[in-house]
Amino acid sequence: MSDTKEYTLYNDKVMDHFMNPRNMGDIQDADGVGEVGAAACGDIMKISLKIQDGKIQDARFKTFGCGSAIASSSMATELIKGRTIEDALKFSNQEVVDALGGLPPVKIHCSVLAEEALKAALEDYVKKHPEAVEHAETAATK
Amino acid sequence: MASRTVFLDHLSATPVDPRVFDAMKPYFTEVFGNPSSLHRYGLQVRDALSKAREQFAFLINAESPEEILFTSGGTEANNLAIKGIAYANQRKGNHIIIAETEHPSILESIAFLEKQGFTHSKVRVDKLGILNPDDVRNAITDKTILIAVHHVNHDIGSIQPIAEIGKIANEKGIAFFSDATASAGWVPIDVRAMGVNALSFAPHRFYGPKGVGVLYRNRKARLVSIIHGGVQENGRRAGTENVPAIVGGGLAAELARKEMPQRIEHVQKLQKRLMDGLSTKVPYLKINGPPCGPHRSPSNVSLATEFIEGEGQLLLLDHHGVCVASGGSCVSKSLKVSHVLSAIGLDHALAQGSIIMTLGKDNTESDMDYVVETMAKIVEKLRTMSPMWDEFQQGKIDSTIAPRGIGKSFTEHAAAVSGHREERSTTR
Numbered sequence: 069m070s071d072t073k074e075y076t077l078y079n080d081k082v083m084d085h086f087m088n089p090r091n092m093g094d095i096q097d098a099d100g101v102g103e104v105g106a107a108a109c110g111d112i113m114k115i116s117l118k119i120q121d122g123k124i125q126d127a128r129f130k131t132f133g134c135g136s137a138i139a140s141s142s143m144a145t146e147l148i149k150g151r152t153i154e155d156a157l158k159f160s161n162q163e164v165v166d167a168l169g170g171l172p173p174v175k176i177h178c179s180v181l182a183e184e185a186l187k188a189a190l191e192d193y194v195k196k197h198p199e200a201v202e203h204a205e206t207a208a209t210k
Numbered sequence: 211m212a213s214r215t216v217f218l219d220h221l222s223a224t225p226v227d228p229r230v231f232d233a234m235k236p237y238f239t240e241v242f243g244n245p246s247s248l249h250r251y252g253l254q255v256r257d258a259l260s261k262a263r264e265q266f267a268f269l270i271n272a273e274s275p276e277e278i279l280f281t282s283g284g285t286e287a288n289n290l291a292i293k294g295i296a297y298a299n300q301r302k303g304n305h306i307i308i309a310e311t312e313h314p315s316i317l318e319s320i321a322f323l324e325k326q327g328f329t330h331s332k333v334r335v336d337k338l339g340i341l342n343p344d345d346v347r348n349a350i351t352d353k354t355i356l357i358a359v360h361h362v363n364h365d366i367g368s369i370q371p372i373a374e375i376g377k378i379a380n381e382k383g384i385a386f387f388s389d390a391t392a393s394a395g396w397v398p399i400d401v402r403a404m405g406v407n408a409l410s411f412a413p414h415r416f417y418g419p420k421g422v423g424v425l426y427r428n429r430k431a432r433l434v435s436i437i438h439g440g441v442q443e444n445g446r447r448a449g450t451e452n453v454p455a456i457v458g459g460g461l462a463a464e465l466a467r468k469e470m471p472q473r474i475e476h477v478q479k480l481q482k483r484l485m486d487g488l489s490t491k492v493p494y495l496k497i498n499g500p501p502c503g504p505h506r507s508p509s510n511v512s513l514a515t516e517f518i519e520g521e522g523q524l525l526l527l528d529h530h531g532v533c534v535a536s537g538g539s540c541v542s543k544s545l546k547v548s549h550v551l552s553a554i555g556l557d558h559a560l561a562q563g564s565i566i567m568t569l570g571k572d573n574t575e576s577d578m579d580y581v582v583e584t585m586a587k588i589v590e591k592l593r594t595m596s597p598m599w600d601e602f603q604q605g606k607i608d609s610t611i612a613p614r615g616i617g618k619s620f621t622e623h624a625a626a627v628s629g630h631r632e633e634r635s636t637t638r
């Protein structure tokens with residue numbers, strides 16, 4: 069091709085998070101792990117969390133999914149680090165979409181998958197540590 | 211930008227052959243007449259269309275150029291064939307037989323007709339994507355008015371036993387149409403030997419321009435028009451012809467026929483090199499469809515790579531300059547896996563990891579080696595990111611391609627974690 073523009077399926081931000089994903093991997097002694105699948109496309113996402121003093125110290129992901137799912141999980145783990153459990157339970161996929169500078173309409177569910185994997189990991193933590201998060205627990209099971 | 215590009219999506223488009231492009235040029239500027247006009251400009255262009263008809267007839271060994279009809283593309287040709295033949299025969303019956311792995315332009319035309327009282331039977335294909343002509347025979351009822359079976363499958367390259375089906379159709383006096391959009395120019399076509407009454411194709415798959423399609427139909431395929439408002443194409447398809455594209459397409463057809471032996475030999479060699487290379491260098495990778503040989507289009511390579519998904523492969527390949535299609539380019543926006551891959555019984559997770567490569571005459575052996583190398587690299591990268599690959603390593607899930615007999619199947623696993631999602635989403 070003679071023109072020099074770089075044509076890509078997603079915007080630069082999404083491509084960057086897809087090509088150079090942040091926080092990819094597992095946490096060995098994770099405090100909470102969530103793995104969820106998207107019924108629409110069959111993609112699967114797993115998020116592990118390290119939680120200390122009610123705060124998310126570290127978040128890692130592994131994703132079997134499209135470019136936008138990989139970018140969403142990369143971004144979600146970036147956004148969530150440092151938040152309290154209560155804050156994290158309010159996390160919404162829209163934050164991921166905004167931080168990524170938008171996703172194509174058919175790819176919004178990929179960011180929903182990230183939200184759900186994160187919440188599943190938090191639920192897992194809450195289940196194991198009911199004492200640590202008494203009011204967070206009520207929020208989680210609502 | 212990638213240092214090298216390898217275009218492996220020739221089923222979606224091919225570069226126009228420079229000889230074809232040269233032949234087209236005068237028809238934009240000097241020879242610009244409308245073939246329906248009665249003056250010298252019109253008559254001159256009419257001549258050019260006649261020549262193109264001959265060239266298209268030559269490619270598929272049609273008896274007469276009169277049997278060649280121009281449309282805007284393969285999709286319109288398929289719509290015209292299905293709807294046109296169905297309407298023309300509706301007094302005789304309302305039943306249509308197709309293969310389950312037809313192109314969406316056929317499937318959706320059929321769905322449209324169903325709303326108007328037509329019915330259809332879908333004939334199953336085997337694991338290689340090939341149907342059994344006996345199943346076509348068994349599906350025939352006294353209401354059957356049309357049999358439509360594609361020549362070569364778009365996704366997996368399977369070649370259907372068209373001549374045998376043609377025999378059955380002719381014996382029963384039922385019109386027989388074949389969608390040859392994935393084969394024309396790459397697999398020899400002889401409409402007389404194949405016993406088809408109608409056949410569609412488009413030259414942009416063999417180095418002609420986009421914007422023109424061809425519908426061959428002989429006397430046995432009665433056809434009513436679906437586009438009205440003019441007498442073009444003997445009243446079968448109204449609308450001013452795309453003259454430059456038809457002229458270019460005609461030459462592309464002539465060249466395709468003349469150069470076919472070399473083109474086939476070339477891509478077949480590349481196909482084998484690519485398939486062998488991928489199968490040996492990339493673990494847990496499977497070739498979809500028939501092996502190289504008489505039952506597979508020489509230009510198609512369809513593969514499924516386990517534990518990773520197709521779009522990521524496509525994006526990373528593109529980043530390395532390798533352009534491919536993912537599990538059926540027409541459906542990639544709908545998130546569904548290709549109906550063809552489901553029809554051959556491919557596991558859902560494997561179908562998700564499928565990509566399609568279609569070879570062309572300008573690809574080289576070293577391109578194939580580069581693609582194999584690149585594919586090995588990107589598959590490894592995507593697997594390190596995939597929870598499925600981990601779980602496979604840990605023995606929690608099993609491989610479908612090379613089962614070890616430990617762990618549950620991917621599908622069971624996926625259902626379990628998606629079930630979790632469904633519970634949650636009801637609370638959303």
Ligand code: FES
Nearest residue numbers: 109111134137178
């Ligand atoms: S397409 Fe389903 S997660 Fe991206």
